[in-house]
Amino acid sequence: MNKINFTVNGERYSLTGSEVSPSTTLNDYLRNSLGLVGTKAMCHEGGCGACVVAVAKEHPATGEKHIVAVNSCLVHILSCHEWDITTIEGVGNRRDGYSELQTRLATFNGTQCGYCTPGWIMNMYSLYESSEKSLTMHQIERSFAGNICRCTGYRPILDAFKSFAIENDQDTLKIKDLEDLHEMQCANKCTKKCTKEEQDWCFIYNNSKSNLLDIQMEANRWYKAFSIEDVFTVLSKETADSYRLVAGNTGKGVFPIIKEPRVFIDITSISNLKESIIDENLVLGAGLSIHEVMDIFRREMKNDNFRYLEHFHRHLELVANVPVKNIGTIGGNLAMKNAHHEFPSDVFLIFETVNAIVTLVDNNLKYSEINLQKFMKTDLKNKLIVNVKIPPISQKHLIRTYKIMPRAQNAHAIVNAGFHFNLDAEDKVISANIVYGNIATNYIHAKTTENFLKGQHLYSEQTLQKALDLLNTNIKPVEFSPEPTPACRKAIALGLFYKAILSLHPSPNTRYKSGGAELSRPVSHGTQTYDTDKSMWPVNQPIPKLEALTQCSGEALYVCDTISTVRDVHVAFVLSSICLGEIVKIDPSEALKIRGVISFFSAKDIPGKNTFTPKDVPFMDEEEEIFASKKISFYGQPVGVVAAVTRKLALKAAGLVNVSYKKSLTKPALTINDVLVSPDKNKRIREDVTVTATDKGTDTTHVIKGHYYVPDQYHFTMETQSCTTEPSRRGVCVRSSTQWMDMVQVAVAKTLDLPLNRVDVEVPRVGGAYGGKATRASQIACACALVAYKLNRRASLVMPLTDNMDAIGKRQAAYFEYEVGVNNDGLVQYADIVYYSDSGYSVNDNLGSSIAMTMTTLYNKTRWNITGYSVITDKPCNTWCRAPATCEGIAFAEHLMERITDATKKDPFDIRILNIDDKNSPILDMIDTFKIDTKYEERRQAIKKFNNENAWKKKGLQVSMMMYPIEFSGNFPVSISVYHADGTILISHGGIEMGQGISTKVAQVCAYSLNVPLSSVTVKGSDSFVSPNSMATNGSITSESVAFATIKACRELLKRLEPAKADLKEPTWQELVKSAFNKGINLQVSAMTSELDKLPGYPIYGVCAAEVELDVLTGNHLLTRVDLVEDTGRSLSPEIDVGQCHFR
């Protein structure tokens, strides 16, 4: 029988096909079949890196072994034939010892919520192993474009990994202090000392590779070809109407596969496709990965005829990310461009710049060579791309290629461009190739400009002007939502032409010269300092997070990490496909026909109340529906759920539920501006707050008018909204990724019509929340609980990124209109400000009124008239997001100060100081010190000089300041249990650990209060039995609220221990506990912080300056330096708090 073989962490596996489906990825298999849940997933598109694993495989052409990082979410499990796969569990674990990578990342505080962490470790592990442990800092920093971390701000992660670089003196590293964390051991399960050779990867399966593998899945077939002939044998045998060649399979990260093909042909082991040779041309096998091609370019660029490959190599560095480039092939990329002409392929662009030729073979084994423009018009059905030939080009030809992206790494091109000029001895153009990407679907060449340039002197002013005029006329970018506007893309296209000419010009004017250079990012570095008071330790002691090592090893479990049993069901929302209207009928019959789809539920199936925002929960003004019962209020609104035996099946089935609607004829209002001009404006706008000025100055010399917009913002948690619910003997047990257990408990109980004491809520930890999982998580919990309750089976709902973005609200956008009068010094004489805050379709989470307060936390508001409104738009209910209201208010106030600075031409700090409310404010001292420490004046002068000397590169230095008012509110219980046999302490509290280090801080406070070693305290996840009626973990107050409750509980415990202590002379903690136990003293204690404690709030001040360098011709920019100082008072745990301040 045909089967595929592979190993995972050294254990062998074989698959015959019957065990998997056409969509089973390596990630699915690891997590669901092998229970290796340390490997996470989020985007399923190759973009976030949460799923990275290391793979050792053999190159089919050279036979060489190599180790690469791959995105397990993209790889089909049947592609893994003869792969040795290592997951995070194989790198190091509690039982066998943690690896140095894991320990070092933990020590450097490189984890917060930890959800992204296994992916980072695995990418570094692959890099480190494949480079024979010889990496530079530059190589390390450039290799993580494919890993997203939304919590840490990256700095500590990069610091940890760069500590492995060859530039570092390993002896001086922090690694010496690791004893605190864990003893480092080899992760291999043997005891002998390894030699280097023995640590090399082994290949257990070295079967004959010549025979075509034919693997039958249920209705689909998977073939593994070993020759080009194999491919066509399959195609003629299958008369394939529906097939897909599988190379790296990364294409589905760009263009998702909507309908699985009937036949898959794995072409990765065809050695001809992996060859590269130089005849006259450089011939690159179509099956070479982009990384392999980069290696070839690096080698061949030393050859005179291929010097231009230096530019191509640099260009390919900007393509995708390391794991995608490790397996994504040039053939796959070109085939994608062939199928989707709008795809801004960089591979296509660079090849077309030098008129590359593609070799195709068809089902008659006939080979043909065509240029890329013809290739674009060729139907690839029953054809295989064999190779790409790129020509030798003399150094008289001038070549430049560019890629302008929305981010510095791992982003598609907003515009990409290739320029290739062949000049004669007098610099006259013999031929010109000007290639652009992302202009319009079929736009490739700037033909008119190419023709004009022939015979012209390339470096003359007239030629330049005329060429730019022609480009301006002929480049007509089309609107590609959500790409930047056509005007922006045209400006970049013209800027790139000019940049290319400037960079090629032998002696440009010195003011213009730097316009020809590209911005280059140096290796980043950062330093942090903070005070620590040793007399308070372990409080205020800088320590790594207690959970850091379990996060670095994938042992920290999240809500989605439940290991499935066969009875489990997976749940997916059915989302509305219209924006406004009514549901007429829901027909799930097509979905229910699929084997493995269990059920569909909608509003009518809810036994209790159809709301996830019951009014018994604080702040809830409106009862939002779990599933729309009739009225549709926004695109993406949940209308029901499907339950199926796998997540993929549930998602597929959700797409097959047929919902018919009566569409409303009203035009939806999707932005604040839409509302301001809508006919029902009055119904949609609610006045929230009015602040009236008590004073008005009379010295107005400048009047500044304008508007300012803070856009909405997706929270982008690496763990999407998730819930697992299990029926229990009493009711249900809900494991939710929520910031607010109490809300989930109340909402689920009301939904299921159960008393609250029958609904248990547990939150093990949350993989990033930032406000998005406060009120919104309860909708996911209610839907999931309904399924579990109705089916009496454990149910799991993990929202895909797309559903999460469609169905869940975001930061409330805010729009400000203002008029301000100032005097010559910049002192505000009057300010009239009106602002609007976008609630979405419900005002439940609207914090618009608070913006008025937060914009004047620092500045004298006696002259400010402020009116704030909430507006209703036809979108999901927007919600709290990282410093909600404060962020918008402060951003606006600082914008205003910048406008005043511009108008008065004064120093930005002076303007702010002049308008500060409290002339004794601590921020004034902070500013003085900050200016000296950051060499502010010198840098401003240097920037001024730079800007005068450079026409097309500019630098800027922006300062901003803030005061964040901490105010305590809400109930936060803590329960502490002390165990008599060894005196160890376990805490559970009502806060939610989501990366902010609350549990570490609470343990520090407990250890300090009881005067016991920190190592004797551990903290478990939160639950609603131990911590009932807890407030949401929000607003930067929970750690301190819980810490206060911990102090109260510890005091109570110490009081209880007094009688036991009285009988003993200077007892140890263990002796004291034992004696108390013997005396029948209760060693479990609980306490709560609430408003009754009247905890005083306090202000947090911050000053920041950011320096940027801008490439005016392309819009590219670099953040070259950031200085940030924050006065947070005495920190409970400074290393953790540095992470919290850092680059949020």
Ligand SMILES: Cc1cc2nc3c(=O)[nH]c(=O)nc-3n(C[C@H](O)[C@H](O)[C@H](O)COP(=O)(O)OP(=O)(O)OC[C@H]3O[C@@H](n4cnc5c(N)ncnc54)[C@H](O)[C@@H]3O)c2cc1C
């Ligand atoms: C996160 C991410 C970021 C990316 N960023 C960029 C970027 O910045 N710039 C850029 O240019 N690209 C980018 N890409 C695209 C990437 O380069 C391609 O996905 C990759 O090169 C495709 O190769 P593959 O081997 O994975 O193809 P596969 O996914 O295996 O196949 C893709 C298609 O090509 C066909 N095919 C594959 N090989 C052949 C062949 N030899 N002959 C005929 N047909 C074939 C297959 O049938 C399939 O239809 C990105 C992709 C991802 C996932």
Ligand code: FES
């Ligand atoms: S890259 Fe695989 S889940 Fe995001």
Ligand code: FES
């Ligand atoms: S620690 Fe990286 S996403 Fe939270």
